[in-house]
Amino acid sequence: MNLLRKLQRKQVEEINRPGKRGIVQFLMDYVIYLVLFILFIVIVAINPAFLSWGNFGNILQQSSTRIIFALGVGGIIVAKGTDLSLGRQVGLAAVISASLLQNVGYTYRMYPNLPQLPVILPILLVMLVTMLVSMVNGFVVAKLKVDAFIATLGMMIIAYGLTSIYFDRPPLGASPIGSLDPRFTILATGRLNLGFIRIPYIIIIAAVTVVLLWIIWNKTRFGKNIFAVGGNLEAARVSGVNVTRTLITVFALAGLLYGMGGALEAARVGSATNNTGNGYELDAISACIVGGLSFNGGIGSISGIVTGVLIFQVIAYGLNFISVTPYLQNVIKGLIIIIAVAIDSQKYATKK
Amino acid sequence: MEKYLLQMEHVDKSFPGVRALSDVTLNVRYGSVHALLGENGAGKSTLMKCLFGIYHMDAGRVIFDGEEVQIKSSLDALRQGISMVHQELNQVKTTRIVDNIWLGRFPRKGLFVDEKQMVERTREIFSDLGIDLDPKLKTEKLTVSQAQMVEIAKAVSYDSKLIVMDEPTSSLSQKEVDQLFVIIRRLQEKNVSVIYISHKLDEIKEIADEVTILRDGEWITTQGIDELSTAEMINLMVGRSLDNRFPEITHTRGDVIMQVEGLTAQDPTSIKDVSFDLYRGEILGVAGLVGAKRTDLLECLFGERTVKSGTITMDGQVIENHSPAEAIKHKFALVTEERRATGIFGDLSIRFNATISNLGSYLQRFLLNDRAITKSTAWVIDAMRVKTPTQRTKIKALSGGNQQKVIIGRWLLTEPDIFLMDEPTRGIDVGAKYEIYQLMMNLAKDGKAVMMVSSELPEIIGVADRILVMSNGRLAGILDGEIATQEEILRLSALYL
Numbered sequence: 001m002n003l004l005r006k007l008q009r010k011q012v013e014e015i016n017r018p019g020k021r022g023i024v025q026f027l028m029d030y031v032i033y034l035v036l037f038i039l040f041i042v043i044v045a046i047n048p049a050f051l052s053w054g055n056f057g058n059i060l061q062q063s064s065t066r067i068i069f070a071l072g073v074g075g076i077i078v079a080k081g082t083d084l085s086l087g088r089q090v091g092l093a094a095v096i097s098a099s100l101l102q103n104v105g106y107t108y109r110m111y112p113n114l115p116q117l118p119v120i121l122p123i124l125l126v127m128l129v130t131m132l133v134s135m136v137n138g139f140v141v142a143k144l145k146v147d148a149f150i151a152t153l154g155m156m157i158i159a160y161g162l163t164s165i166y167f168d169r170p171p172l173g174a175s176p177i178g179s180l181d182p183r184f185t186i187l188a189t190g191r192l193n194l195g196f197i198r199i200p201y202i203i204i205i206a207a208v209t210v211v212l213l214w215i216i217w218n219k220t221r222f223g224k225n226i227f228a229v230g231g232n233l234e235a236a237r238v239s240g241v242n243v244t245r246t247l248i249t250v251f252a253l254a255g256l257l258y259g260m261g262g263a264l265e266a267a268r269v270g271s272a273t274n275n276t277g278n279g280y281e282l283d284a285i286s287a288c289i290v291g292g293l294s295f296n297g298g299i300g301s302i303s304g305i306v307t308g309v310l311i312f313q314v315i316a317y318g319l320n321f322i323s324v325t326p327y328l329q330n331v332i333k334g335l336i337i338i339i340a341v342a343i344d345s346q347k348y349a350t351k352k
Numbered sequence: 353m354e355k356y357l358l359q360m361e362h363v364d365k366s367f368p369g370v371r372a373l374s375d376v377t378l379n380v381r382y383g384s385v386h387a388l389l390g391e392n393g394a395g396k397s398t399l400m401k402c403l404f405g406i407y408h409m410d411a412g413r414v415i416f417d418g419e420e421v422q423i424k425s426s427l428d429a430l431r432q433g434i435s436m437v438h439q440e441l442n443q444v445k446t447t448r449i450v451d452n453i454w455l456g457r458f459p460r461k462g463l464f465v466d467e468k469q470m471v472e473r474t475r476e477i478f479s480d481l482g483i484d485l486d487p488k489l490k491t492e493k494l495t496v497s498q499a500q501m502v503e504i505a506k507a508v509s510y511d512s513k514l515i516v517m518d519e520p521t522s523s524l525s526q527k528e529v530d531q532l533f534v535i536i537r538r539l540q541e542k543n544v545s546v547i548y549i550s551h552k553l554d555e556i557k558e559i560a561d562e563v564t565i566l567r568d569g570e571w572i573t574t575q576g577i578d579e580l581s582t583a584e585m586i587n588l589m590v591g592r593s594l595d596n597r598f599p600e601i602t603h604t605r606g607d608v609i610m611q612v613e614g615l616t617a618q619d620p621t622s623i624k625d626v627s628f629d630l631y632r633g634e635i636l637g638v639a640g641l642v643g644a645k646r647t648d649l650l651e652c653l654f655g656e657r658t659v660k661s662g663t664i665t666m667d668g669q670v671i672e673n674h675s676p677a678e679a680i681k682h683k684f685a686l687v688t689e690e691r692r693a694t695g696i697f698g699d700l701s702i703r704f705n706a707t708i709s710n711l712g713s714y715l716q717r718f719l720l721n722d723r724a725i726t727k728s729t730a731w732v733i734d735a736m737r738v739k740t741p742t743q744r745t746k747i748k749a750l751s752g753g754n755q756q757k758v759i760i761g762r763w764l765l766t767e768p769d770i771f772l773m774d775e776p777t778r779g780i781d782v783g784a785k786y787e788i789y790q791l792m793m794n795l796a797k798d799g800k801a802v803m804m805v806s807s808e809l810p811e812i813i814g815v816a817d818r819i820l821v822m823s824n825g826r827l828a829g830i831l832d833g834e835i836a837t838q839e840e841i842l843r844l845s846a847l848y849l
Contacts, residue, residue, distance in 0.1 A: 219719040221711045228708050231697035238656065238694050239709040239762070240680040298699050 032290060032340045036311050039332075043318035050321050057200075063313040064206035065268065067306055068261035070284040070291075071213045072254035074305045077288050079250050080230040080297025081141060081148035086258055086284055088159035089133055090277030093126040093262025095167050097184075098177040098272035100125070106179040108172060119183050127259030133159060134255025138248035156281070160274070167274040178271035188268035202264060209257070214302045216253070226250050231298025286333070287312050290340045312336075356415075357382045357545045358403075358434075358514055363412035365398055372398045376412075376571045378564055380514065383543040385536060387550065387560035387577070391589055391781040395569040396549055400516055404429045404436065417513060435507035436516040443499060445492040450474050452491055453506045477505045480542075481535050495642065497528035504535060508544070515539065516547045521555060522778055525641035525807060526842060533559050551781060553582045554810060567591055590783055597782070598814035599789050603796035605817065606632035610770060610801065615652055615662035622648045622657065626827045628820055630770065630801045635792055637816025637833065638805040641845050644822040646805045647689055650772045653803075654686045655679040666770075680709060685763035689774035689805070691752065695759050698748035702740055705747045705758050706732040710765040732761030737787065753784030760791065771795055773804045777811065789815050809838045824848040 027034075044050050069090065073083045099110040100122035133155065140151040168174040187205070191198035217223040225246040228236035237243050266272040291308025293300035315336070319329045358380040365373040373395045380386045390396050401407040403414065405423040414421055416432060423429045426436065443452050450470050458465040459473070474487035483501045485494075494502065500520060507515045521529045536546055536559060548560055556563060557577060565572040565588045572588050580588075586597070610630040617623045623645045630636055638646045651657035653664065655673030663670050666682060673679040676686070688694040697705055706729045707714070714724045729743045736757035740750060747755055756776065763771065773792070777785040792802050792815065806812045812819055816833040821844035828844040 215719070219722075221715060221720060224704065224708065224711055224720070227700060227704065228697060231700050232694070234694040235688075235697055236708075238654075238676050238686060238688055240677040241708070242675070242677055294699075296699075298697060 031343050032336075033311075035339060036315065036336070039315055040318065043315075043322055046322045050318055055317065055321070059310070059313050059317050060203050061200050062317065063309050064200075064202040065261045065265050066280075066283060066287065066313065067206050067309045068209055068257050068264070069280055070287045070305050070309050071209060071302070072257035072261075073281065073284045074288045074291075074293060074300060074302075075213075075217070075226055075250045076148070076254055077285070077293045077295065078230045078297060078300045079226050079247060080233070080295075081247070081250075082152065082285065082295070083134075083137065083251075083254060084149065084152040084281050085133070085137065085155035085159050086152075086254075086281035087277040087279055088156045088163065089130045089255065089258040090262040090265060090280050091272075091274060092133070092159050092163045092166075093130050093259045094266035094269075094272035094276040095163050095177060095274060096129060097122045097126045097263040098180055098266040099166075101181045101184040102177065103179045103181055108175075108179075110172060110177060116181070119181070119187070123260065123263045126263050127256050130259035130262065131252050131255035134251040134258070135248055137255075138251030141251070142244040142247035164274040174274070176271040176273045177266075180267065180270055185267045185270055188264050202268065205260075205264065209260075210302060210306060217302055222246065222249060227298050229297075283312065284309075286337045289337060289344075292344075294344065295341075355381060357417060358547075359415040360399070360403065361413055361415070363399065363402055364410040365402055365407060366410055371569055373402070373569045376566065376569070377574075378547075378571075379574065380545050380547060381562070383540050383545055384561040385540065385546045385548055385559050387548045387556040387563040388566070389550075389553075389556065389563055389585060389589055390566035391783060394566040394589070396566060397518075398569070399566070400436070400518070400547075400549070403434065403516070430510050430512070433511060433513040434516070435510055435512040435514075436518065437500060437503045437507065437520060438518055443491050443502070446490070448488050448490055449485065449494075449502050450487045452502065453487075453509055473509070474505070477508050481505060481508065481538050483535070495528075496523045497525075497531065497642065500524075500532070501535065504539075508539070508542075512544065514545045514547065516549070518549045519551070519779060520548070521550065521552060523642065523775075523807070525643075525845075526809065526838075527641055529555065551779075552808065553585055556585075557582060565589055586782060597786070597810075599786065599793055601793065601817075603633050603635075603793055605634045606799055608632075609667060611663075611665040612653070613663045613665070615649075615664070616660045617648060617652050618658035618660045619648075621825070623652060623822075623825045626662070626822075628827065628830060630803065632769075632799045632801055633796050634817045635796050635802040635804060635815055635833075637812040637819040638803060638822060639809065639812050639819050639841050639845065640822035640828075641849075642807070643824070644845065645825040646822050647774055648825070649822065650686060650774055650803065650805060653679070653770075654684055654772060656686070680766060680768075683767070683769040684772065685709075685766060685768035685770070686772040687756075687759055687763065687774060687776050689778065691755060691759065691778075696747050696755055699746060701744045702733070702738070702747050702750070702758055703729045703743040706762050707765065709762050713765075728765055732758060732765065735764070736761040736791075751781075751784075753780040753787075756780055756784070756788065760788070769800055771800055771802045773802065775805055775807065777806070777808075785811075809841060812841075813838070821845055821847075 069086060073086050076083045100114065100117060101119065102109045104116045137152055137155050140146045141148045188202045191200050192204060225236070225241045228239065228241050229243050229246050233243060262277060265276060269276070287308035288300070288305055290311060291304035293304060315332070316329065319332065356379045358378070360378040363373050363376045376395065376399060378399065388396050398407060402409045403423065404426045405428055406426065414423065416434065421432055423432060429435070444455065453474055454470050459469045460466055471487050478485060478487065481504065483505060485498060485501065491499065504515065520532060524532065539546060548556065550556055560577045562574060563577055563580065563585065564574040565585065567589060608629050609632045613627045615623060615626045626649060638649065640646050648657055652659050653673065655675045655678050671682050673682060673684065692698070703725065707725050710728065711720060714720045726743065732738065733740060733743070738754050738757045738761070740754065747758060777788055792804065795802055804816065813833060813836055819831040819833050819836050819841060821828045821831065821841055823845050826848050828847040831840060
């Protein structure tokens with residue numbers, strides 16, 4: 001009996017080992033944050049004025065829509081997919097919402113006879129539109145078994161085509177849809193006055209979205225199913241998870257977020273064209289990866305995604321602040337992504 | 353000439369906090385089959401990893417073919433003449449057999465690969481070993497047993513003097529095991545030595561010349577195979593006596609729970625016209641050769657595989673399982689054969705793995721109740737005696753036996769009436785096997801029905817109340833477990849071949 005107990009203790013110790021491996025493991029887990037922290041220090045060293053509440057607020061505000069997009073594609077990545085059509089869906093949502101919410105007094109409206117609509121109506125409409133577009137993605141991936149990369153690559157092109165058809169037509173042609181209803185733009189530019197502090201509405205919207213998504217990921221059956229499908233699709237099926245439904249739902253949820261974020265993006269910029277949102281998918285996916293999501297699926301957290309977006313935004317804003325050219329900024333951003341994934345891969349390689 | 357081809361002497365290896373090997377010695381004679389025995393965690397894999405240079409030994413030396421060698425990688429080992437046939441075969445599935453064998457060292461003629469020579473040399477090796485396969489066949493078309501033969505041929509093509517086989521028979525049928533043994537004998541004739549790692553003592557008795565037993569990272573004994581009985585080997589391995597490999601049967605058969613009639617799968621190469629009754633309080637073994645479609649039978653019952661015709665009647669009502677989710681609603685559970693591929697979520701916690709099939713019962717409105725999940729997980733860890741530090745530990749950090757217990761626990765939480773188990777003890781050590789048998793019997797005692805597919809005949813005879821024998825997708829017969837013999841099962845297995 002004694003020996004059995006000894007055996008048992010030894011096995012438990014063996015299991016404990018990876019956690020106790022200490023400093024190396026810890027560094028591996030956090031080295032990306034360390035790299036970024038150093039970058040941050042460099043920026044502050046070059047221009048200490050970077051550390052101000054004003055900048056902090058700006059960064060948060062600029063991150064808001066990006067967080068919403070990243071939360072959408074993040075779920076898809078956890079389910080072992082990806083979504084290249086994100087940016088073009090954002091564009092679709094931005095153009096449609098902007099076209100329905102132009103100043104009634106403005107002469108060159110897309111719909112000159114359109115009465116003033118309640119702001120929420122076009123927003124809900126574009127959320128519905130992008131949800132349907134994304135559900136098609138989900139269907140193609142889950143039912144037709146097309147790789148998510150290919151399926152959403154196709155959808156990216158289709159969505160751009162659709163947006164352009166909607167956008168570029170007589171009488172206005174390809175001119176930006178501007179002069180938006182102030183009731184709409186205030187969502188992105190206005191602030192809630194709490195007396196001692198004035199919080200931008202858009203930050204509040206993003207924060208509420210983060211909380212909702214956290215609940216969905218951690219406290220619902222659907223959330224667990226996303227991780228199951230991404231972690232091991234076959235095992236998920238055998239365990240009774242409806243894989244098809246889970247995949248389509250995770251895409252649908254992403255679509256809802258793209259739609260909402262796309263409308264806010266139009267409100268933030270004050271206009272929209274068929275090129276709004278171009279390339280956003282890469283920013284969102286990069287932020288997810290830096291935030292610890294794995295392309296192998298089944299791994300990731302909401303806090304990781306939020307951190308990833310904020311880190312990227314701090315770096316981008318900071319590099320701008322110390323007048324690094326946009327070209328060099330791109331080089332640095334690209335390096336960060338590769339380093340993040342390389343570190344992640346080493347982590348798994350060493351465990352073998 | 354030296355007596356020993358391989359001498360590993362006084363090997364020590366520690367990991368932080370654990371002494372994995374201490375003063376272990378392994379001497380393998382020329383042209384002999386040397387069995388390496390021990391429970392999971394006894395140090396067999398660590399010792400082999402030291403041999404192949406995957407781990408660096410803390411102390412000790414390796415003498416191979418009369419010379420002291422320093423092996424730094426498996427490629428290095430291969431060059432010295434030591435190769436390994438893995439438990440899970442690493443082959444490029446989409447290419448042909450020859451491409452796999454000569455991968456990384458294609459014979460060349462000028463700038464191009466010398467296709468003719470490659471095929472020719474493969475043929476020679478195949479005929480030498482008595483392997484009847486076309487070298488140009490795509491690897492993905494091979495059965496596990498054929499793929500393994502190809503691996504052995506590959507080892508021979510490297511002029512290996514020592515071949516390590518890690519659980520080579522874990523997914524082979526009896527007939528294929530016999531074939532493998534013929535090949536091993538041929539290797540011996542060529543003066544090639546084999547280190548044979550297996551949990552199957554009967555096979556070791558049959559094929560090995562000598563046996564070395566490890567326990568807790570220590571060398572216990574090395575003896576001629578005839579000097580030890582199976583029972584003695586088990587005693588030495590576990591360090592306690594396991595008088596009986598199977599628990600005593602205390603359950604009794606109840607009423608019919610499920611009637612299966614004329615079950616035929618959509619896929620014409622799968623099961624055809626299978627009919628049988630399943631009773632409460634019984635363990636129904638499912639035997640047959642690889643390719644007999646035993647797994648398919650379970651999959652048809654569980655809604656994993658499309659059924660073309662036939663009926664399943666449960667407690668008097670006809671039911672249809674179109675998906676695993678539906679089967680779970682009908683109180684079925686399935687422990688799959690490929691634990692890693694279709695069982696566990698490796699990167700996720702034990703907590704997640706234990707409760708994923710039962711999430712519905714933790715819902716309060718739309719949200720999951722964390723406390724209930726914690727309670728369930730604690731129950732699984734307790735009831736199944738899972739050895740783990742915390743609920744949040746990733747399941748892949750556990751041993752195979754413990755992973756299997758978590759999966760069985762997962763299904764126990766759903767309170768199934770019909771428990772389908774596909775090779776539930778595959779790759780699990782003797783102690784954990786016993787626990788799983790005991791668990792199946794407890795389920796039967798509670799009036800549940802268990803269907804167990806197994807390729808290990810002693811296991812199926814020892815545990816099952818009745819044995820359903822499949823042959824080539826059909827039902828060949830049902831035997832009474834108490835009087836069934838291996839010969840009879842094998843005869844039925846070959847009925848429709």
